[in-house]
Amino acid sequence: MNSGKKGVRKMREKSQVDDIDRSIYDIRDEEKDAYRMEEGLTPEIVDKLSKEKDDPVWMQQFRLQSLQIYNEMPVPNWGPSIEGLDIDHIATYVRPNTRMQGSWKDVPQDIKDTFERLGILSRCGSPVRFRAGLS
Numbered sequence: 001m002n003s004g005k006k007g008v009r010k011m012r013e014k015s016q017v018d019d020i021d022r023s024i025y026d027i028r029d030e031e032k033d034a035y036r037m038e039e040g041l042t043p044e045i046v047d048k049l050s051k052e053k054d055d056p057v058w059m060q061q062f063r064l065q066s067l068q069i070y071n072e073m074p075v076p077n078w079g080p081s082i083e084g085l086d087i088d089h090i091a092t093y094v095r096p097n098t099r100m101q102g103s104w105k106d107v108p109q110d111i112k113d114t115f116e117r118l119g120i121l122s123r124c125g126s127p128v129r130f131r132a133g134l135s
Helices: 043-051 057-072 107-115 120-124 126-133
Strands: 031-038 093-096
Touching: 031 057, 043 057
Parallel strands: none
Antiparallel strands: 031 093
């Protein structure tokens, strides 16, 4: 679709989950994590997470209360089906084997490649604009 301005293309709005090309999201790179929490979501795992992140007591309690609310909630009957979601086989916390960088030029190439593959850079021009919500 062309918006009428030379060189500017307007993207078609995606209205249905089926309209989305999942192939750009269903990618899997080699995992190089520094720490991976065991799979699942239990009070014991939440406690380990709070210790790993050096949470204050109030945050640990907040996480545990949130887990209790989550466990008591019925599965929603609206939106896409989450029938295949198996939280017992999902690691809920993974610390990457890299440090935060203050400059895009210092970000590891594999992370830059992922931003590019997902179309983040082509939509907003730069990761700084993306993080600032300027896209």
